[in-house]
Amino acid sequence: MTASSTERRPGLRRRLLLAAPMLLAARPARSQPLPGTWRDAARDRDLPVLIRLPATPGPRPVVIISHGLGGSREGLAYLGRGVAEAGFVAVHLQHPGTDAAVWRGVAERGPALAAAALDVGNAVARLQDGIFAVTEVLRRAAQTGDPLAGRVDAERLAVAGHSYGAWLVQHLLGQRLPGGDRGLPLPDRRLRAGIALSPSPPRGLPPRLAFARVATPILHVTGTADHGWVEGASPADREIPFQSITGAPQALLVLDGARHAAFADEAAAGPRWSDPAYHARVAAVSVLFLQAILMQDATARATLREGAPEALEPGDRLETRGL
Numbered sequence: 001m002t003a004s005s006t007e008r009r010p011g012l013r014r015r016l017l018l019a020a021p022m023l024l025a026a027r028p029a030r031s032q033p034l035p036g037t038w039r040d041a042a043r044d045r046d047l048p049v050l051i052r053l054p055a056t057p058g059p060r061p062v063v064i065i066s067h068g069l070g071g072s073r074e075g076l077a078y079l080g081r082g083v084a085e086a087g088f089v090a091v092h093l094q095h096p097g098t099d100a101a102v103w104r105g106v107a108e109r110g111p112a113l114a115a116a117a118l119d120v121g122n123a124v125a126r127l128q129d130g131i132f133a134v135t136e137v138l139r140r141a142a143q144t145g146d147p148l149a150g151r152v153d154a155e156r157l158a159v160a161g162h163s164y165g166a167w168l169v170q171h172l173l174g175q176r177l178p179g180g181d182r183g184l185p186l187p188d189r190r191l192r193a194g195i196a197l198s199p200s201p202p203r204g205l206p207p208r209l210a211f212a213r214v215a216t217p218i219l220h221v222t223g224t225a226d227h228g229w230v231e232g233a234s235p236a237d238r239e240i241p242f243q244s245i246t247g248a249p250q251a252l253l254v255l256d257g258a259r260h261a262a263f264a265d266e267a268a269a270g271p272r273w274s275d276p277a278y279h280a281r282v283a284a285v286s287v288l289f290l291q292a293i294l295m296q297d298a299t300a301r302a303t304l305r306e307g308a309p310e311a312l313e314p315g316d317r318l319e320t321r322g323l
Contacts, residue, residue, distance in 0.1 A: 033080075034147050035073070040132045047129055048073050048094035051147055052084035059141075061156035061294045062089040064133050066126070068163030068198070068264055069117050069230065070109075072100045075266040076162060078276065079195075082283030088158075088290060089151055091137060095129050097122040098164055100268060110229075117164065117230045127184055130159065130172045134190050156294040160195035160286070162263045163228070169194040170241060174214035178204030187213065193293040194218040195286050197263040198226055201237040207244035215247040217323075219289040221282055223258020224315075242319070249293070249322035251304055253285050256315030284311040285318065292323065 034051040050073040054060055063083050067075040073094040080090035102116045103109040116122055134157060141152035161169045171177065173194045174187035199220045202210035222238040235254075242252040255262070258278050267274040285308055291300035307318045 036147075038133070038136050040128075040136075043125075043128060043132075045096065045125070045129075047096070047133070049133075050074065050080075050092040050094075052080045052090040052092075053147065053151060054084050054087045054089060056087040058150070059153040060087055060089050060151060061153050061158065061290065062091060062137055063158045063160055063195075063290065064130070064137065065090055065092045066130065066159070066161030066165030066168045067092070067094065067099070067266070068161070068165050069098050070100055070103050070113050070269060071162070071165075071264060071266050072268070074268070075264055076160070076165075076197075077265050078279035078283055079160060079197075079265070079286060082287055083290065086287045086291070088294075089148070091133065093129060093133055095122075095126050095164075097125055100266075103269075114230050123167075124182060124184075126164065126168050127171060127186070130168050131185060131188055134159075134188055138190075154190075155192070157191050158193040158195070158290060158294060159191050160197070162197040163200075163260065166196035166199045169196045169218070170199060170214075173216040173218060174211070175202065175241075176205055176210050176213065187216070191216060193290060195221065195289065196241065197221045197282065198228070198233075198260055199238050199241045200228070200231060200233055201240040203231075207240050211241060211244045211247075213247070214245045217249045217251075217289075217293045218242075218245065219251045219253065219286060221253045221255070221263065221285070223255045223260075223262060223278070225257055225259045226262075228260060242321075250320070251285075251289055251323065252317075252319045253282070253312075254317040255281060256313065256317075281312055281316065284308070 036049050038047045038049050065076050073092040084090045098116050102112050106112045140146040140148040159169050172188045220242040224235055226235045226238055242250050255278050261273045262278045264273045288300045288304055291297040301323050305320050305323050
């Protein structure tokens with residue numbers, strides 16, 4: 001079917017747009033993910049990464065993906081595959097200090113994970129990892145022979161993450177830290193969109209003050225059973241960032257029955273952390289959001305405003321503001 005025929009039939013184009021991420025999720029990847037290690041010499045720190053390149057040639061928008069507490073670069077694979085198949089470059093980061101090494105071989109996982117989550121040094125390191133990753137993506141895009149050479153649209157960069165990764169998304173895009181930004185260049189204005197899976201309410205600051213300088217569109221994704229055992233966040237708490245940010249278009253997806261682990265896709269952590277029940281819906285709406293914001297796709301934007309009913313199930317809820 002030609003592009004002109006789909007443009008003349010916007011309803012058909014919309015159905016194709018919604019169906020694409022789900023159909024592609026069932027297909028093998030067009031290219032194998034590329035594992036590697038990026039070294040931040042200034043901090044003497046190595047970051048494991050995994051890159052998924054789209055079949056579409058040339059410079060493409062990039063989505064940097066950050067795992068949750070105790071996760072890895074293999075986590076959130078459904079999201080990385082979904083955006084790559086939709087024409088975006090996916091770069092999965094792994095954060096030493098809050099990755100799977102925290103719980104592997106440990107008799108009691110809970111205390112080890114809680115200690116890692118409450119370590120302020122780990123939080124600062126995550127923020128530095130995110131800033132470094134943006135800089136490194138741009139550097140490698142100009143480096144002959146690198147997998148990212150000639151593949152990066154520098155004006156269309158986004159960041160996504162689950163749980164602790166969502167915390168990183170929120171702060172890279174402008175959420176204030178209690179006590180100040182610790183000399184970090186925040187917010188990172190090179191990022192044009194964010195996806196926060198299991199977003200967190202602010203700690204130590206009232207929400208309006210915490211989010212007052214956020215000026216970047218964010219898709220917030222949570223579930224009606226998305227309880228946090230480390231920080232104690234309730235499902236209602238996870239909607240606070242969406243409700244509080246007024247400086248840019250925002251979207252909120254609430255999936256009926258989804259628990260905190262539903263978004264992680266961390267097979268090594270156990271079955272409940274890799275349950276695929278909600279993955280296709282999250283990937284579909286995430287792709288729509290990236291198309292609407294980074295690609296200025298009017299059909300994707302209209303579909304989000306209408307609640308993307310063909311992508312969701314009864315009981316799910318999609319709200320938008322400013323789109």
